[in-house]
Amino acid sequence: MAKRRAWEDEEDEAAVAPPVPCWLCGRDLGEVVEYHHPVPKAKGGKAREPVHPICHRTIHAHFTNSKLGRIGENVEALRSHPEVAKFLSWVAGKPADFNAPTKKRER
Template structure:
């Protein structure tokens, strides 16, 4: 819907919304831009005293939860590179790199 601007002229609200949209936030694990669905993940689990949160894709968070225990996540802390050193996580990140930001799939069950 077009509205008259105070300084004269007409503007289209849709154009202003698109240009005012902030840039997408990168995922903490894979580095891809996050889509519409965004999860705020605690790298150090709350049960282990974690307070900080990082933005992640739901599929990335589910992969971490399926492959690591809370103790392992606590040891890695805020350092995503320690998690990426795990061959399973590295393979997942390489696989998901070319997917759409809102891509989601089922994750294999915990291998504990």
């Protein structure tokens, strides 16, 4: 086994990528990551953003694909929705891999 020098350890620590934040809530992502298309694929969207599974379900519980197509990549429009804002304040202190049932879609 080769010896490691102190400066080699520092390089290894620097090589670790910083945590990626969730596109919707801004908390660091955990082990399970889903990808949300801000503009749905059915509406021609190609971009994908990393989100927690609970955040992804919340988006689709409150917005139809048509509405998401009109909003586009404007995450602030999603965050300003009253129910989503309430969810964001509730989930803010939860751990990255927190999971809970999500309300059914509003129709």
